[in-house]
Amino acid sequence: MRSIEDIAARLAQALPPQVAPLRDELHANFRTILQGQLARLDLVPREEFEAAREMLAHTRRKLDALEAQVAALEAERDSGG
Structure with missing residues (x-):
């Protein structure tokens, strides 16, 4: 299973080149959102x-x-x- 960090990085890399300056910030946001959603799954x-x-x-x-x-x-x- 991929880690949250790997998934967030893949999402950030999949962004179009126009948003490259925001990539690090978006990567952090993706990671936070993924962690929050997984926590809600009651695993x-x-x-x-x-x-x-x-x-x-x-x-x-x-x-x-x-x-x-x-x-x-x-x-x-x-x-x-």
């Missing part, structure tokens, strides 16, 4: 996402095991065992 750090994903996978494995156990107990009950 989580990758580490936090990975931890939540692993916890969910663990919970899914436990649920699958419990469902199999319940199915086995119901089958035993239904067979008169």
